Amino acid sequence: MDISALIPAFGGFAWTIFFFIVALSVIVAIHEYGHYIVGRWSGIHADVFSIGFGPVIYSRVDKRGTKWQIAALPFGGYVKFAGDSNAASGKDEAAMEAAASDPVALRRTMHGAPLWARAATVSAGPVFNFVLSIMVFAIVGYTNGVPRDPLTVGELYTLPTEAEGLQAGDVVLEIDGTPVPSLSDPAYGDLIANLPIAPQLEYTVERDGERMVVQGPYLRPPLVRSVTPRSAALAAGLEQGDVITSINGEPVFAFRQLVNAVEGSNGATLELGVWRDGETLEKSLAPKRVDEPQDGGGFTTQWRIGVASGNAFDPASEAPGVVDAVTGGVEQTWRIITGSISGLGHMITGAISTCNLSGPIGIAQVSGTMASQGAQSFVWFIAVLSTAVGLLNLFPIPALDGGHLVFYAYEAVTGKPPSDGALRVLMAFGLTLVLSLMIFAVGNDLFCP
DSSP, rough: OOOOGOOOTTTHHHHHHHHHHHHHHHHHHHHHHHHHHHHHTTTTEEEEEEEEEEEEEEEEEEESSSSEEEEEEEEEEEETTTSSSTTTOOBBBHHHHTTTTTTTHHSSSTSSSSHHHHHHHHHHHHHHHHHHHHHHHHHHHHHHHOOOSOOOOEEEOOTOOOOOOOOOTTTEETTTTTOOTTSSSSHHHHHHHSSSSSEEEEEEEEEEEEEEEEEOOOOOOOOEEEETTTSHHHHOOOOOTTTEEEEEEEESSSSHHHHHHHHSEEEETTTEEEEEEEEEEEEOOOOEEEEOOOOTTSEEEEEEOOOOOSSSSOOEEEOOHHHHHHHHHHHHHHHHHHHHHHHHHHHHHHOHHHHHHHOOOHHHHHHHHHTOOOOHHHHHHHHHHHHHHHHTTTTSSSSSHHHHHHHHEEEEEEEESHHHHHHHHHHHHHHHHHHHHHHHHHHHHHHHH
């Protein structure tokens, strides 16, 4: 096994770890703050708020008596409430006995608070993760805007077959004689799929109130707009802005030509000609089998190299309404949740490979790669990971938030909590299960192709 293959090209190992710690720390801080602030609002006192585990690097005690600290191992965090014996919210028997004679002190403990307060406090961590994701997706969507309809030329990308006729601000009426439908019309996708493949196309545009015909680049060229982390393209050194000009010596002008060649490769190595800043490079890569979620549910497995493309120009955009932006954030978060649950179910049944489950090494790689593609990509990744962390914590596994919520549901139904002995056994089982899952995920990071 080549360990160097685990290190992304961006900045090497140190930068990979740095961005991983930044992403994880933001997500953990939001998650634990959700527990803390809702616990405080519910009348439960927090003894410690910690980012990281192990030896304490920095700490201070606020006026409420909560110790805020940063610890040396920045791979998680916790809030220790009054009456807790550890970060997993186990019961401190001695502390609870001491508080038993004082109703006020007992009410301030996690284990002596009303059921509603405990449930709200535990639920708040995952909820805050989802809120973070929704806010990030909404802000990014609002900042980027939505494409203006009808299709209007925004920023043009530099291409090896660039034609000077198309200009920013042009309203595209026809392409190669075919009228351009509304961007929301399914026929727009048909237009892209059926355009004749050529280095340049004829565009009928409206410019300053005048209708004219100009030359422009192929609408969907083999332009690398983004590179997928842990992909064949990343390993081969492809970068944003690259243009694929040939495959195995045959010239290509459309992204669908690249897709067809990759899907029909059966994993064989492809020789790519790559245009970058006026220079032609040669890149060799072998497509990988990838399990992709489908809009209607389920997965399909395809050969992929890990690049995404787009138009030869960014469509001119306009800001959506705030409500639309937030709605988009909610929808994106929900897609991640449903896709993750579907993926887990398909892995359990064997429909897709368990290699789709990544561990800390894989997440660190993705952190570095996304950071290398710009601040927006990195922030977007944090939002995606925040949704995943929130969902994971809701799984009904003892030691996770979802396990505690199951215990509270049992208490709500029976009128009494599980016995202390049963809780200790279940918590030990939960910790073992979580640790086993982590080991399995790390194994995937190291040994999956």
